[in-house]
Amino acid sequence: MGWSRARTIQVAGAGPDWTNTVRKGRTRSEFDAVTAEADASLPSDKTQCALQGLGGSSLSIFVLYTPYHISEYTMPESLRRVLVTGGAGYIGSHVIYSLQDTRRYKVISVDNHHNSTPKSLVRVAELARSNLPADASEQDKDSAEIDAFAADLTKPEEVRKVFERYGKGGIWGVVHIAAYKAVGESTEIPLTYYANNVGATITLLQIMAEFDCTRIVYSSSATVYGTPPIIPIPETTRLEAQSPYGKTKIMCETVIEDLCNAEPKTWRALSLRYFNPAGAHPSGQIGEDPRGRPGNLLPLLAHMAIGRVKDPKLNVFGNDYPTPDGTCVRDYLHVLDLAKGHLLALDALAPQSKVFDNCPGEGRYKAYNLGKGKGMSVLQIVDAMRKATAYDYKYEIIGRRKGDVPDLTADPALAERELGFKAQQTLETMCRDLWNWQTKNPNGYDGDGSVGFGIFWSNTADRSTGSVVMLR
Numbered sequence: 001m002g003w004s005r006a007r008t009i010q011v012a013g014a015g016p017d018w019t020n021t022v023r024k025g026r027t028r029s030e031f032d033a034v035t036a037e038a039d040a041s042l043p044s045d046k047t048q049c050a051l052q053g054l055g056g057s058s059l060s061i062f063v064l065y066t067p068y069h070i071s072e073y074t075m076p077e078s079l080r081r082v083l084v085t086g087g088a089g090y091i092g093s094h095v096i097y098s099l100q101d102t103r104r105y106k107v108i109s110v111d112n113h114h115n116s117t118p119k120s121l122v123r124v125a126e127l128a129r130s131n132l133p134a135d136a137s138e139q140d141k142d143s144a145e146i147d148a149f150a151a152d153l154t155k156p157e158e159v160r161k162v163f164e165r166y167g168k169g170g171i172w173g174v175v176h177i178a179a180y181k182a183v184g185e186s187t188e189i190p191l192t193y194y195a196n197n198v199g200a201t202i203t204l205l206q207i208m209a210e211f212d213c214t215r216i217v218y219s220s221s222a223t224v225y226g227t228p229p230i231i232p233i234p235e236t237t238r239l240e241a242q243s244p245y246g247k248t249k250i251m252c253e254t255v256i257e258d259l260c261n262a263e264p265k266t267w268r269a270l271s272l273r274y275f276n277p278a279g280a281h282p283s284g285q286i287g288e289d290p291r292g293r294p295g296n297l298l299p300l301l302a303h304m305a306i307g308r309v310k311d312p313k314l315n316v317f318g319n320d321y322p323t324p325d326g327t328c329v330r331d332y333l334h335v336l337d338l339a340k341g342h343l344l345a346l347d348a349l350a351p352q353s354k355v356f357d358n359c360p361g362e363g364r365y366k367a368y369n370l371g372k373g374k375g376m377s378v379l380q381i382v383d384a385m386r387k388a389t390a391y392d393y394k395y396e397i398i399g400r401r402k403g404d405v406p407d408l409t410a411d412p413a414l415a416e417r418e419l420g421f422k423a424q425q426t427l428e429t430m431c432r433d434l435w436n437w438q439t440k441n442p443n444g445y446d447g448d449g450s451v452g453f454g455i456f457w458s459n460t461a462d463r464s465t466g467s468v469v470m471l472r
């Protein structure tokens with residue numbers, strides 16, 4: 001049974017004693033408290049009162065049983081506040097898009113813009129507004145706006161300020177995406193990676209606990225598997241990352257799992273091990289906008305085709321791997337499929353979820369692969385991008401890149417079975433959408449002078465502006 005939040009319910013047909021008996025229930029324990037309050041306020045001849053919240057996708061139904069009255073009330077479920085760290089980045093912006101598209105969430109973004117720009121959030125909110133139906137309610141309109149904070153997760157005082165704005169129990173859950181993510185760089189500045197990825201995650205969890213926010217979806221990575229012994233890779237594979245970056249992902253998973261085991265009645269968490277996200281929203285409004293020369297294959301190919309990277313040919317890192325054409329194989333999935341996985345994971349954190357039923361102990365923690373389960377080699381990717389862009393890529397095989405592993409292909413069966421996750425979109429669609437984004441935004445978000453409009457740096461959550469509201 002799901003327990004949903006309610007503000008005030010007027011109990012029709014009952015005397016004044018009943019009015020406003022049920023109020024501000026956000027958590028199960030608050031509901032228990034208001035139920036007890038309702039019991040206590042019953043006239044003595046009405047001996048039983050039970051309040052049930054039945055969580056539906058868009059409605060909460062509250063039923064009040066007494067020997068004399070059975071009153072049923074339906075009301076739109078309030079928006080669930082979900083805080084997304086790294087919200088302005090490539091993955092974060094697409095996750096926010098997907099959350100807003102449901103009109104069930106109120107998104108709070110926290111980002112330090114180390115590798116992103118708040119302009120992406122303006123675009124996301126524009127998309128959300130344009131997706132609203134003509135008869136959108138005030139709540140729907142509210143769901144299309146983002147409370148965006150410029151804050152650094154390594155600074156507890158900055159994170160605490162964000163949570164203070166919504167109060168205890170005011171944030172339903174967190175999707176924690178923010179992290180440094182360059183494998184090569186992590187070998188050069190490991191301390192920065194451990195501080196920014198592991199330290200920040202611990203700070204975030206501590207502050208979440210302070211504010212009774214104990215649901216988290218964590219962005220992990222296929223890199224936790226190192227060189228996996230079995231392809232496709234099941235989640236049961238031992239974790240053995242080779243780079244400091246990969247190790248930070250294992251450490252954060254471990255910290256979160258330990259917390260769930262220590263406080264099984266309080267915490268619920270899912271780690272999502274991303275394989276290789278690619279593509280962009282089909283509108284071309286949001287996409288990947290790496291700072292400087294892209295290190296990853298697909299954005300690099302897009303930058304070559306648009307002329308931002310002027311290299312005459314692509315360096316292919318090795319063709320002597322034990323793969324069909326000798327080049328590395330990766331499991332590319334569309335970024336919107338990946339984003340959808342976060343929605344499913346958030347749903348799986350709800351009280352009625354069954355995903356934790358088969359956990360080995362009491363702790364409610366699990367990790368899922370998010371991939372297609374289909375490996376593609378570097379040369380296949382070059383070919384697909386050639387078709388999408390009509391650019392005549394030249395390439396040269398050079399030596400292996402340090403840290404590369406031959407094949408990272410997911411076994412996505414567990415996520416499909418338990419979360420209902422399926423990465424449907426094809427490689428052609430990923431390349432088409434990437435190229436659409438790149439041609440519409442040859443210089444990424446920097447090329448758009450107009451998108452600065454609509455960002456309000458303010459000390460108050462002014463939702464009346466109809467814009468992304470930046471708070472700090």
Ligand SMILES: O=c1ccn([C@@H]2O[C@H](COP(=O)(O)OP(=O)(O)O[C@H]3O[C@H](CO)[C@H](O)[C@H](O)[C@H]3O)[C@@H](O)[C@H]2O)c(=O)[nH]1
Pocket residue numbers: 181182183221222223274275276295296297298300314315316317318327328329330378401404408
């Ligand atoms: O100029 C290039 C760039 C890449 N590649 C090859 O293309 C493949 C994909 O490389 P990417 O850099 O695009 O992606 P990775 O699989 O190396 O890494 C990505 O996926 C990982 C998980 O699979 C981690 O999450 C990591 O942070 C993320 O960048 C690799 O075989 C790489 O050797 C080239 O041949 N030439």
